Amino acid sequence: MLKVEGLTKIFGGLRAVDDASIEVPEGRIVALIGPNGAGKTTLFACIAGFHRADAGRITLLGQDITGLPVHEIARRGMVRTFQITQPFARLSVHENIAVGAYQRFARRDEAWEHARRVADQVGMGAQLDQPAADLTVAGRKRLELARTLATGPKLLLLDEVIAGLNPSEIVEIVEIIRRIRASGVTVLLIEHVMQAVMSLSEHIYVLSYGRIIAEGAPREVVGNPAVIEAYLGRGAAERMAAGHAGAGHA
Amino acid sequence: MNPTGRGHDWLLHGVLLAVAIAFPFVLPSPFWVNFGVLALFYAFIGQSWNIAGGFAGQLSFGHVVFFGVGCYASTILQLRFGLNPWLGLPASALAGGLMGFVVAFLSFRAGLKGSYFALITLAFAEVMRILTNSVEFTGGGLGLLIPARPAASNFQFAERIGFYFVILALTVLSIAVAVWLKRSRFGAQLAAIRENEDAARALGIDVFREKVKVLILSGALCGMGGAFFAQYFLYIDPMIAFGVDKSVEMLLVSMVGGAGTVYGPLIGAVLLAGIGDAARVLTNVQGLSLVIYGALLVVIIAFLPNGLIDLFQRLFRRRGGSRGGA
Amino acid sequence: MPFPDRGTRLDLTILVSAALNGLLIGGIYTLVASGLTLIYGVLHIINFAHGSMLMLAMFGVYYLLTLLRVDPYLSLLIMTPAMFALGYLLYRFLIGKLAKGKDENILLITLGLSILIENLALMFFKGDTRTISVSYSDTMVELGPHLVSLPKVISFVAAMALCAVLGLVIRHTDVGKSIRAVAKERVGARLVGIDVDRVYAISYGIGLATLGAAACLLMPIFYVSPSTGHVFVLVAFTVVVLGGMGSFLGAVVGGLIVGLTESFGGLFLGESLGQIGISLIFILILLLRPSGLFGARQ
Numbered sequence: 001m002l003k004v005e006g007l008t009k010i011f012g013g014l015r016a017v018d019d020a021s022i023e024v025p026e027g028r029i030v031a032l033i034g035p036n037g038a039g040k041t042t043l044f045a046c047i048a049g050f051h052r053a054d055a056g057r058i059t060l061l062g063q064d065i066t067g068l069p070v071h072e073i074a075r076r077g078m079v080r081t082f083q084i085t086q087p088f089a090r091l092s093v094h095e096n097i098a099v100g101a102y103q104r105f106a107r108r109d110e111a112w113e114h115a116r117r118v119a120d121q122v123g124m125g126a127q128l129d130q131p132a133a134d135l136t137v138a139g140r141k142r143l144e145l146a147r148t149l150a151t152g153p154k155l156l157l158l159d160e161v162i163a164g165l166n167p168s169e170i171v172e173i174v175e176i177i178r179r180i181r182a183s184g185v186t187v188l189l190i191e192h193v194m195q196a197v198m199s200l201s202e203h204i205y206v207l208s209y210g211r212i213i214a215e216g217a218p219r220e221v222v223g224n225p226a227v228i229e230a231y232l233g234r235g236a237a238e239r240m241a242a243g244h245a246g247a248g249h250a
Numbered sequence: 251m252n253p254t255g256r257g258h259d260w261l262l263h264g265v266l267l268a269v270a271i272a273f274p275f276v277l278p279s280p281f282w283v284n285f286g287v288l289a290l291f292y293a294f295i296g297q298s299w300n301i302a303g304g305f306a307g308q309l310s311f312g313h314v315v316f317f318g319v320g321c322y323a324s325t326i327l328q329l330r331f332g333l334n335p336w337l338g339l340p341a342s343a344l345a346g347g348l349m350g351f352v353v354a355f356l357s358f359r360a361g362l363k364g365s366y367f368a369l370i371t372l373a374f375a376e377v378m379r380i381l382t383n384s385v386e387f388t389g390g391g392l393g394l395l396i397p398a399r400p401a402a403s404n405f406q407f408a409e410r411i412g413f414y415f416v417i418l419a420l421t422v423l424s425i426a427v428a429v430w431l432k433r434s435r436f437g438a439q440l441a442a443i444r445e446n447e448d449a450a451r452a453l454g455i456d457v458f459r460e461k462v463k464v465l466i467l468s469g470a471l472c473g474m475g476g477a478f479f480a481q482y483f484l485y486i487d488p489m490i491a492f493g494v495d496k497s498v499e500m501l502l503v504s505m506v507g508g509a510g511t512v513y514g515p516l517i518g519a520v521l522l523a524g525i526g527d528a529a530r531v532l533t534n535v536q537g538l539s540l541v542i543y544g545a546l547l548v549v550i551i552a553f554l555p556n557g558l559i560d561l562f563q564r565l566f567r568r569r570g571g572s573r574g575g576a
Numbered sequence: 577m578p579f580p581d582r583g584t585r586l587d588l589t590i591l592v593s594a595a596l597n598g599l600l601i602g603g604i605y606t607l608v609a610s611g612l613t614l615i616y617g618v619l620h621i622i623n624f625a626h627g628s629m630l631m632l633a634m635f636g637v638y639y640l641l642t643l644l645r646v647d648p649y650l651s652l653l654i655m656t657p658a659m660f661a662l663g664y665l666l667y668r669f670l671i672g673k674l675a676k677g678k679d680e681n682i683l684l685i686t687l688g689l690s691i692l693i694e695n696l697a698l699m700f701f702k703g704d705t706r707t708i709s710v711s712y713s714d715t716m717v718e719l720g721p722h723l724v725s726l727p728k729v730i731s732f733v734a735a736m737a738l739c740a741v742l743g744l745v746i747r748h749t750d751v752g753k754s755i756r757a758v759a760k761e762r763v764g765a766r767l768v769g770i771d772v773d774r775v776y777a778i779s780y781g782i783g784l785a786t787l788g789a790a791a792c793l794l795m796p797i798f799y800v801s802p803s804t805g806h807v808f809v810l811v812a813f814t815v816v817v818l819g820g821m822g823s824f825l826g827a828v829v830g831g832l833i834v835g836l837t838e839s840f841g842g843l844f845l846g847e848s849l850g851q852i853g854i855s856l857i858f859i860l861i862l863l864l865r866p867s868g869l870f871g872a873r874q
Contacts, residue, residue, distance in 0.1 A: 048452065050448075050452075069451075069456075070451040070452060071451050071452075071453075071454050071455055071456045071457065072456075074451070074452055074453055074454035075454045079452060079453065079454070080452055082448075082449070082452070086446050086448060086449035086452075087445075087446075087449075088441065088442055088445035088446055088449065089445055089446075090445060091441060091442075091445060095438065095441070098438055099438050099439065099441075099442040099450070099453060099455075100453050102435045102438055102439065103453060103454045103455075106435055107435075108433055108434065108435065111435065111438075147449075147453065148452075148453070151453055151454055309680055309683075309684075311687070356863055357862075357863070359863075360862065360863040360864070360866070361866075362862060362863075362866070364680055365622050365680055365683045366862060366866065368680070368683060369622075369813060369817075369858075369862070370858070370859060370862050370863075372810065373810065373855045373858045373859045373862075374859065376810060376855040377852060377855045377856065377859070380848065380849060380851050380852045380855065381849075381852070383848050384845075384846070384848040384849035384852075390848075391848065494806055498687075498691060501687075502691075505684065535699050536698055536699065536702070536703065537694075537695035537696070537697075537698030537699040537802070538695070538699055539695075540691055540694075540695040540698075541691075541692055541695040541696055541699060543691065544688050544689070544690075544691030544692035544693075544694075544695060545688070545692055547684065547685075547687070547688035547691065548674070548685055548688035548689060548692070551674070551681055551684050551685050551688065552673075552674040552685065555681065
């Protein structure tokens, strides 16, 4: 579905993303993790067209989309959510989602009906008439998800949709994401909440200082010493292996 | 609000239209008919501003540029090429729309938005003012005088009431456009662009193209206002056609009445015309009406940014706040 | 068509004369623009009321002369602090309170203010154009082979001097340092104990003070009417945009360029069409290089 090859993005002197390559097969849920500042959101932004990559190629469904404008990429079926939610503040929830739905349906009644269905899908059916500005953080994340979903995407880029939710909300949203995938949408997500990452994803890429330092199935990646060091500092892997008997868990 | 929008809204449209039609018969004196014409005129050009500024969030301070090209297009075609003045209406729509395209294409290609866009439109208007002031073809500083030959076929009326119904028709047109925007895909996309361009883009909306489209639409309507104005007053000059005053008035009636709403400009226009006439009749002090209006703008932006319509809505306790494609 | 020697010299004389006049008026544009760019640089407000405030100050100078016989240049001592006070209070009690929210809201509020001020002026002063005349209004000064009007020269020198003073104040005084701190990093400034709101009010005050000074310098060589504000708004914005929003050096260079453009525009295109130069500069800069000559690249 999505292939990113050798993507590099440089800001001033900083290599925010350094020769990153990832592949997202159709129908899978793939996660992108890494410590803060690793460059995950920048990578997303490059893939979605918000930044022009300095090097590398992005292919969607076999077609080269490198350098295409944002809206063009979105129309080809790859839409992203934003880490800091961007609701259409003065519009209602229903109207927000309808904007997404209008990408699929030109007629008002169809778009509105579709928006209603998507809202139910993510559990916002009761809040349709609320102004988006009145939503809680959790509500806004859900709205973000619903809005992108309404466009009928093939690939969804989710940027930290889970951060900031309480445990029961997390469980709900994990289930929603699973259902989204079951309906045929491929998902690439950035996430910090490990519990969600572990239970959702089938393949994980780990980004640190802009480089991909590990990839693989969740179990493998978590035990990988390089990954542990990226999060906890140099030598942490050894320390942990040594103190494993006494102190506890990764 | 009410997503299907039947029932309530059509009743409102119907009542207002009936009142508007009855108005010149109930109050037939030249003073009142003139008041009606001016109120509707400001409602019409205000709505044209509102379509770009209120619905799509593209504030302009120089909207008069579209009005002015409409004035001159219609008048010049009539005076120099013998075109029937009624055809001046579509001609001015074309001119206004073309100008809208030029301004939008240049400005948005360059990535201008917000305050910078507002200011550059001012400069465009000023350029047109200077050009028309310096060129013989447009009559230079002396302007253009349309010979008075009152006849319906000539888009001039011996009785003011004729003009009243023309501007009423135009206003109804502009309101229809606004209603359409509220309920169409295009309007929903404009609202999205207004609220958050990046998010709109991320959902697949070609922000540049939609913004150009709305400026073309807005310019075309505003241009028609110019043709009407020329016929009503029979005289235009660069200051009248491209001077800052009309830009301000268009913006004022929309912001005070309620930007991004269907009837905001009408409310603002009735208020503006009312305050203007009242100030002139009661005190004869020049400038008073705009002092009041300027103060009103400041107060509204500060305390009631959604305009007076918001106040009415709150008073009648309807579920307010939704300014999108409902 | 070949010109005889004398003709060529005349041509050059006219050009240089136009350049001189352009620079002289440009100096005052710089002063006007420096206030605008300061207000933008510190408060991030596009002060649309700039033109009408200048008009107000010019009426002040007018009445100081006609009612109290105060020479316009002496009025500097009155108008500058008076406008500073007006700006400070206006910010403290009005603009500061309303200045929350989007850029465009503030632009609209300053637009509303400018409409208010302009029409108040219309109400109280009526629409006629006012000029002043002092004993030296018609005195000419020789600069080599060129004759320029004395008031223009005085105004230019004073304007440049005031700009220099402003520059020094910003650079070397504590107030100036606070202003620069707030302009660069508002939150950080607050964290080190700078009273940001006070700095805002002071900056707005200084912005209007430059207008008070500019008014004194303009009245002897220009005219005032309630609609004069419009003329200056576009000029001031053009200078600021050309020079770069927030750049003081930009205001200086921009002011002189705009003055020259106006002068040469009038010379080559005639009085009516000549005014187009300024608007065209404004449009071209915004379309091609919005950060201006010295502004920060977006």
